[in-house]
Amino acid sequence: MIRDPHDLQRYTASERANHWVTGICFILLALSGLSLFHPALFPLTMLFGGGTWTRILHPFIGVVMMLFFVVMFFRFQGLNRMREADWEWVKRAKEMVNGDDHNMPEMGKYNGGQKLLFWFLGVAMLVLFVSGIVIWRAYFSASFPIGVVRLGALLHAVFAALMIAAIIVHVYAAIWVRGTIRAMLYGTVTRAWAKQHHRAWYKQMTGK
Amino acid sequence: MALQSLDIAKRSATTTESPQARKTLEVAKLIDVSKCIGCKACQVACMQWNDLRDEVGTCAGTYDNPRDMTDQSWTVMRYAEVETEERGLEWLIRKDGCMHCEDPGCLKACPAPGAIIKYANGIVDFHQENCIGCGYCVSGCPFNVPRISQKDSKAYKCTLCSDRVAVGLEPACVKVCPTGSISFGSKVDMQELAAERVTELKERGFKNAGLYDPAGVGGTHVMYVLNHADKPALYSGLPADPTIAPTVTLWKSVAKPLAMAGMAAAALGGLFHYVMKGPNEVSKEIEAEVERELEGEK
Numbered sequence: 001m002i003r004d005p006h007d008l009q010r011y012t013a014s015e016r017a018n019h020w021v022t023g024i025c026f027i028l029l030a031l032s033g034l035s036l037f038h039p040a041l042f043p044l045t046m047l048f049g050g051g052t053w054t055r056i057l058h059p060f061i062g063v064v065m066m067l068f069f070v071v072m073f074f075r076f077q078g079l080n081r082m083r084e085a086d087w088e089w090v091k092r093a094k095e096m097v098n099g100d101d102h103n104m105p106e107m108g109k110y111n112g113g114q115k116l117l118f119w120f121l122g123v124a125m126l127v128l129f130v131s132g133i134v135i136w137r138a139y140f141s142a143s144f145p146i147g148v149v150r151l152g153a154l155l156h157a158v159f160a161a162l163m164i165a166a167i168i169v170h171v172y173a174a175i176w177v178r179g180t181i182r183a184m185l186y187g188t189v190t191r192a193w194a195k196q197h198h199r200a201w202y203k204q205m206t207g208k
Numbered sequence: 209m210a211l212q213s214l215d216i217a218k219r220s221a222t223t224t225e226s227p228q229a230r231k232t233l234e235v236a237k238l239i240d241v242s243k244c245i246g247c248k249a250c251q252v253a254c255m256q257w258n259d260l261r262d263e264v265g266t267c268a269g270t271y272d273n274p275r276d277m278t279d280q281s282w283t284v285m286r287y288a289e290v291e292t293e294e295r296g297l298e299w300l301i302r303k304d305g306c307m308h309c310e311d312p313g314c315l316k317a318c319p320a321p322g323a324i325i326k327y328a329n330g331i332v333d334f335h336q337e338n339c340i341g342c343g344y345c346v347s348g349c350p351f352n353v354p355r356i357s358q359k360d361s362k363a364y365k366c367t368l369c370s371d372r373v374a375v376g377l378e379p380a381c382v383k384v385c386p387t388g389s390i391s392f393g394s395k396v397d398m399q400e401l402a403a404e405r406v407t408e409l410k411e412r413g414f415k416n417a418g419l420y421d422p423a424g425v426g427g428t429h430v431m432y433v434l435n436h437a438d439k440p441a442l443y444s445g446l447p448a449d450p451t452i453a454p455t456v457t458l459w460k461s462v463a464k465p466l467a468m469a470g471m472a473a474a475a476l477g478g479l480f481h482y483v484m485k486g487p488n489e490v491s492k493e494i495e496a497e498v499e500r501e502l503e504g505e506k
Contacts, residue, residue, distance in 0.1 A: 036319040036342065037319070039221040039222060039319075039321060040223065042320070045340075052340045055342045096488075097481070097485070135347075137343030137346070138341070146346070147453070147455070150453050150456055151455050153459050154455045154459040157464070158467070168471070168474040168478060172481070172482075175478075176478075176487055176488050190498075192490045195494050196490045196491060196494045206501075208501055
């Protein structure tokens, strides 16, 4: 229990647990989904007990993910409203990616990129959930016209690929910005981290 | 159908070439609708040969029994009462079942390697031991043929008696048909036979008689002689120009490679960004500022 008393609390234990249940579901869904998406990745079905088990498990994991995602969505949606400064941040994101963040506007708890990712994930989860129900052959597909089932399969594949790419960016951003991952592991960040990357939030938290 | 002796030309969820050294004759089944009397002997033979027994259904006011194909009924007679201008009331009876497409949509959609195969002779077959039960074949099929079993979740359909054909026998339905409405042989022979029959039908006044071998799916290995070939829909909704749905093509031929490339690019982009631009650390300046702020508090 080594803690700097000056560290700032970024996530509560319950928010972290919520995030990681969703994250584990995502990893299982991505692996099982990809295994049925491209023949080269079919061997991934072995992680789930074979092709048939992968087909059985994938949609149930999806339902669990949706439940936890919805809770997380409503927890964080208020903090993710796009503001003027966020759009300015997005416009300048290229500079930052190239290694110069001196002209980035002051950000609150989340920056413009994180907020856009949040809303994109909301849309993607909704599309994946609905299309997933439509193509869930064991229980639901027979209730939909064949054209809808075909469209469902297409949308499910497209949004899953977009979401996997978005999560790769999400994970990479956490690795790239040093000192970030601990926020989601044990909840705190250093003051210097907060001042560097989320100055408005730092001011709000410390009164400085 | 495992342990078969037929060469495989196409295999689901497989990206490499199939063996092609041996050349086999393409086969086809020709169903002459104009000779069919609707006796259902073909349905019975199919069930008997394939060890199937469907549940006894209920009468819904037509001769269709069972009402639809199931995992136990791989072929079903469909009875359509149609009024045409030339001939008044006509009873058009079509033996429905898998068409054994040259370009099978089911095989294109299937994610399980080797669950759907197309033999070099043109027969499309489901290998249930590789089937994972996802039902994508149902989405892929332009003819609404595959049926998923409620009991084992595997996909079933007509095999064109691939087990019989492999040992030089004709399909069970062909053998049993009492009017000679169903023929089996090489695809070329069946096309010739159909051409002769179409000429006969035209002489008898069916001026739109023709062969149903739709080009949209590359031709089929089950073909119909129709007395109204200009209106296939009259025969209980036989599609006029069946093709693999554009959504399925977009999904399997466009989204699949693009998505794989996109996801790989995202992952590699991250790695190379890190290697080339370095991590985004907290600046020493800000660390010192924060230190001073904290000391000021004391």
